[in-house]
Amino acid sequence: MGNYFIRHTQVFLATLGDMARSPAATINTVLIIAITLLLPSLLYVLIKSSQGLSDSWQGRPQLSIFLQKDASDAEAQLIFQEIQLHPAIELAEFVTPKQALEEFRLLSETASFDEELEFLGGNPLPASIVLMPNKQSANSENLTELKDQLSKIDGIDTIRLDLDWTERFNAIIGTVSRIGLLLSILLGLGLVLIVGNTIKLLIHNRRDEIEVTKLVGGTNIFVRRPFLYYGTLLGLLGALFSLAFLLLAAGLVDEPLSKLASLYQRQSLVYQLEAAEVAAIIVAGGALGWLAARWSVAQHLWRIKPR
Amino acid sequence: MIKLSHINKRYPNGHEALKDVSFHIEPGEMVFLAGHSGAGKSTLFKLITRIEKPTSGQIFIDKKNVSRLSEAKVPFLRREIGVIFQDHKLLMDRTVFDNVALPLIVIGMPHDEIKKRVRAALGKVGLSGKESQKPITLSGGEQQRVGIARAVINRPSILLADEPTGNLDEALSDEIIDIFADFNQVGVTVLIATHDLRQVERLAKRTLHLEQGQLIGDYQHNSQENNAGNIQPGTSQEQQDG
Ligand SMILES: Nc1ncnc2c1ncn2[C@@H]1O[C@H](COP(=O)(O)OP(=O)(O)OP(=O)(O)O)[C@@H](O)[C@H]1O
Ligand SMILES: [Mg+2]
Numbered sequence: 001m002g003n004y005f006i007r008h009t010q011v012f013l014a015t016l017g018d019m020a021r022s023p024a025a026t027i028n029t030v031l032i033i034a035i036t037l038l039l040p041s042l043l044y045v046l047i048k049s050s051q052g053l054s055d056s057w058q059g060r061p062q063l064s065i066f067l068q069k070d071a072s073d074a075e076a077q078l079i080f081q082e083i084q085l086h087p088a089i090e091l092a093e094f095v096t097p098k099q100a101l102e103e104f105r106l107l108s109e110t111a112s113f114d115e116e117l118e119f120l121g122g123n124p125l126p127a128s129i130v131l132m133p134n135k136q137s138a139n140s141e142n143l144t145e146l147k148d149q150l151s152k153i154d155g156i157d158t159i160r161l162d163l164d165w166t167e168r169f170n171a172i173i174g175t176v177s178r179i180g181l182l183l184s185i186l187l188g189l190g191l192v193l194i195v196g197n198t199i200k201l202l203i204h205n206r207r208d209e210i211e212v213t214k215l216v217g218g219t220n221i222f223v224r225r226p227f228l229y230y231g232t233l234l235g236l237l238g239a240l241f242s243l244a245f246l247l248l249a250a251g252l253v254d255e256p257l258s259k260l261a262s263l264y265q266r267q268s269l270v271y272q273l274e275a276a277e278v279a280a281i282i283v284a285g286g287a288l289g290w291l292a293a294r295w296s297v298a299q300h301l302w303r304i305k306p307r
Numbered sequence: 308m309i310k311l312s313h314i315n316k317r318y319p320n321g322h323e324a325l326k327d328v329s330f331h332i333e334p335g336e337m338v339f340l341a342g343h344s345g346a347g348k349s350t351l352f353k354l355i356t357r358i359e360k361p362t363s364g365q366i367f368i369d370k371k372n373v374s375r376l377s378e379a380k381v382p383f384l385r386r387e388i389g390v391i392f393q394d395h396k397l398l399m400d401r402t403v404f405d406n407v408a409l410p411l412i413v414i415g416m417p418h419d420e421i422k423k424r425v426r427a428a429l430g431k432v433g434l435s436g437k438e439s440q441k442p443i444t445l446s447g448g449e450q451q452r453v454g455i456a457r458a459v460i461n462r463p464s465i466l467l468a469d470e471p472t473g474n475l476d477e478a479l480s481d482e483i484i485d486i487f488a489d490f491n492q493v494g495v496t497v498l499i500a501t502h503d504l505r506q507v508e509r510l511a512k513r514t515l516h517l518e519q520g521q522l523i524g525d526y527q528h529n530s531q532e533n534n535a536g537n538i539q540p541g542t543s544q545e546q547q548d549g
Binding site (some may be wrong): 004006007010208209211212213214215216217218220222305306307 | 356358378379382383384385386390392396397398401409410412413414415417418457461
């Protein structure tokens with residue numbers, strides 16, 4: 001048992017040594033693996049971020065009710081209270097014209113915002129109420145009915161139902177997820193081919209060593225072990241690099257998105273990978289590397305016979 | 308210890324390298340395998356170590372039927388036999404230490420133990436202090452001795468040496484053959500392929516004579532009563548089993 005551990009430690013260290021001896025080639029392969037793994041991971045984060053965005057509407061469509069411009073604060077409050085009492089509504093938020101303007105100001109990039117506002121003759125935005133229907137009412141049929149009911153209330157100018165957009169958004173996410181899955185499978189296959197080919201070259205370069213090792217009593221398992229380590233280690237390193245790239249990419253888009261994020265009372269719109277997901281990426285890299293090495297070894301190692 | 312019965316070896320190109328070869332080497336014997344170039348000496352070694360398989364006939368090593376051995380058991384056979392190859396089979400880009408240590412690394416021996424053994428083996432063949440050199444920087448005779456150190460490092464019960472004195476001068480040849488004789492002294496069965504008849508006569512050991520794939524002689528020198536060169540046909544080794 002002790003021997004077994006020693007053997008593996010020796011091979012592990014030797015493999016690291018081999019990699020360090022040809023750093024350029026190793027880094028080259030690791031980077032290719034990293035980029036191959038990066039694409040599906042990026043897509044995953046993108047999808048998760050989008051889902052996070054739609055989660056902040058809790059996946060449910062919103063109703064935006066715009067009050068008539070000339071409605072007084074008291075009238076507006078009355079309408080707000082009436083709407084809150086409606087059984088189909090889970091959450092209602094009152095947005096004063098001032099708040100609406102602030103949001104608008106945040107989203108607008110123009111420096112001359114205040115001047116333009118003056119040109120318009122003051123705040124042009126009406127007070128509004130944002131509604132979130134409860135779960136039972138969150139289908140298009142019930143929502144349309146709700147919209148009809150609410151539009152009968154005095155003092156309401158228009159009601160906007162974000163139904164189409166939500167559905168379309170979910171459909172897009174679904175499509176992107178599927179494309180992502182397909183892409184991941186293809187790229188995984190590509191990764192196996194890349195690592196497999198690297199191992200094939202390695203086996204070729206070590207023909208003599210393999211031959212002599214077999215001559216002095218090395219078993220097939222012993223002979224193939226360094227190659228399995230090599231493949232696995234390449235995969236693991238590739239995964240680590242791709243995580244680093246992912247972090248970099250997230251950092252790059254986080255800043256411009258931060259203004260948008262504050263609208264949703266969120267720190268960041270970019271999905272933060274959980275520990276389990278980070279582990280999954282690393283394990284995926286290692287497993288694919290191992291698989292590739294296994295496959296390559298099975299194809300090429302047996303051909304090398306002592307003479 | 309090593310027993311061949313009616314061994315034939317035909318290579319894929321149709322060449323018959325060995326024809327109906329039978330002999331039996333007892334444990335602890337030291338035997339020369341003599342014969343001209345192309346007689347089939349290396350082929351015989353390849354059959355014993357299962358690098359090649361005989362076309363027909365049986366080989367027994369220590370009661371194990373070599374030709375019936377499964378592929379998975381071949382490495383364990385090779386661990387019992389130390390081989391000095393005609394073409395050295397040294398790894399030129401590795402150090403002397405790494406080369407000699409390989410049979411021990413293969414069996415997963417702890418590093419400290421390997422170090423001790425490699426030192427001892429290199430000392431035995433007169434290469435102390437050359438651990439970290441590459442074989443390419445060594446002379447032919449020194450390379451030959453690295454091969455010997457590697458062959459004996461795992462303390463095998465059988466030593467096979469294929470032309471171990473190939474291109475060496477007389478003094479060095481004597482030295483190397485004497486190393487084998489030393490191992491034989493402590494009970495190792497030794498089989499040396501050579502066309503260096505000087506050594507055969509000097510040591511006066513049993514000699515198997517191959518000629519064009521056929522065993523044409525099995526002589527027992529008797530150094531006590533006869534002068535070197537005065538040879539008698541061997542009779543004691545002609546047991547027929549089975
Ligand atoms: N792999 C092979 N395929 C075909 N023929 C071979 C092969 N190996 C050896 N031979 C032939 O078999 C014969 C015996 O070869 P072998 O190497 O056993 O001779 P040897 O006695 O060791 O010769 P030497 O003293 O020159 O080393 C030779 O004629 C050789 O050409
Ligand atoms: Mg030969």
